[in-house]
Amino acid sequence: MSTRRRTLSGLGAGVAGALAAGGLGPFAAGDARAAAPQQGPLWPEVYRFRLGAFEITCLLDGKIAMDGPHPIFGQDRTPEEVVELCRANFLPGNRFVNGFTPLLVNTGREIVLIDTGNGAARRPQAGRLRELLGRLGIAPWQVDVVAITHFHPDHIGGLMEDGAPAFPNARIFAGRVEYEFWTAEERLSGPTENTAKLVRANVVPLSERITFLEDGQEVVPGITAMSAFGHTPGHLVFHIESEGRRLLMWADTANHYVVSVQRPDWHVRFDMDKQAAAATRRRIFDMCAAERLPVAGYHMPFPALGFVERTAESWRFLPATYQFEV
Numbered sequence: 001m002s003t004r005r006r007t008l009s010g011l012g013a014g015v016a017g018a019l020a021a022g023g024l025g026p027f028a029a030g031d032a033r034a035a036a037p038q039q040g041p042l043w044p045e046v047y048r049f050r051l052g053a054f055e056i057t058c059l060l061d062g063k064i065a066m067d068g069p070h071p072i073f074g075q076d077r078t079p080e081e082v083v084e085l086c087r088a089n090f091l092p093g094n095r096f097v098n099g100f101t102p103l104l105v106n107t108g109r110e111i112v113l114i115d116t117g118n119g120a121a122r123r124p125q126a127g128r129l130r131e132l133l134g135r136l137g138i139a140p141w142q143v144d145v146v147a148i149t150h151f152h153p154d155h156i157g158g159l160m161e162d163g164a165p166a167f168p169n170a171r172i173f174a175g176r177v178e179y180e181f182w183t184a185e186e187r188l189s190g191p192t193e194n195t196a197k198l199v200r201a202n203v204v205p206l207s208e209r210i211t212f213l214e215d216g217q218e219v220v221p222g223i224t225a226m227s228a229f230g231h232t233p234g235h236l237v238f239h240i241e242s243e244g245r246r247l248l249m250w251a252d253t254a255n256h257y258v259v260s261v262q263r264p265d266w267h268v269r270f271d272m273d274k275q276a277a278a279a280t281r282r283r284i285f286d287m288c289a290a291e292r293l294p295v296a297g298y299h300m301p302f303p304a305l306g307f308v309e310r311t312a313e314s315w316r317f318l319p320a321t322y323q324f325e326v
């Protein structure tokens with residue numbers, strides 16, 4: 001029995017529908033090509049690999065070049081200190097590139113999307129998720145589950161499309177603490193105003209379909225939420241495990257692959273609670289380094305996969321090369 005047929009046997013309606021509609025991969029239409037490995041970079045914005053029995057696809061919603069890293073990163077440091085760290089890591093000190101990488105996990109039973117990107121309407125140059133799913137042969141209705149790490153606009157921007165649910169059949173999973181924080185009346189003024197308004201437009205209308213996650217709660221078998229508070233009050237990461245292979249989707253625990261990992265205590269403008277975010281980084285880097293746990297990080301350089309190594313004074317992020325393809 002071919003791998004493809006074996007995979008087909010245990011599928012939910014969404015996956016079976018996707019296969020019927022032309023397959024999950026871009027080459028699935030022809031049998032000979034379907035038998036070829038579909039791992040590694042399929043296109044510059046799409047990277048696919050196997051994790052046990054799961055098939056995981058990293059999707060580059062977009063990337064934007066910005067001024068910095070200082071003062072966004074190292075807000076409490078001098079510009080010179082941040083520039084020096086950048087130079088030591090062969091990075092420019094005045095510009096950096098920020099990418100946005102949601103994950104699609106095909107468990108063999110269901111298609112699970114972790115975070116939804118910026119949304120095409122909100123940010124056309126960096127809201128390409130649905131376009132990429134379409135090129136992969138996955139229609140929005142075929143996504144069975146959407147799991148949200150936190151409610152910043154670059155993660156919930158793609159939840160609604162033209163005022164309607166972007167993934168009409170999906171069960172939604174989101175953190176209870178995050179939801180309660182952002183929907184409180186007092187968030188509608190001050191620095192939280194814009195995000196709170198987006199939460200009311202993109203998340204609140206879906207509330208009937210949301211399962212509110214607590215620390216340690218399962219989304220689907222093999223995908224578990226873990227509290228990683230600090231970046232936002234209810235920020236979650238997802239532990240993914242299949243057949244003994246593991247991956248931590250750490251979302252926005254670290255938002256710059258050099259500055260946030262090598263200097264976890266430096267203040268980051270996007271972190272709502274600087275102390276808690278730093279403590280979470282230390283805890284999660286420790287776990288990843290000690291357990292040699294592979295990482296998917298939403299803002300890490302595409303395909304946003306890598307490893308954390310302990311160094312004499314802190315940690316270092318090692319971007320993946322071919323580890324996920326062999």
Ligand SMILES: [Zn+2]
Nearest residue numbers: 152154252298
């Ligand atoms: Zn983010």
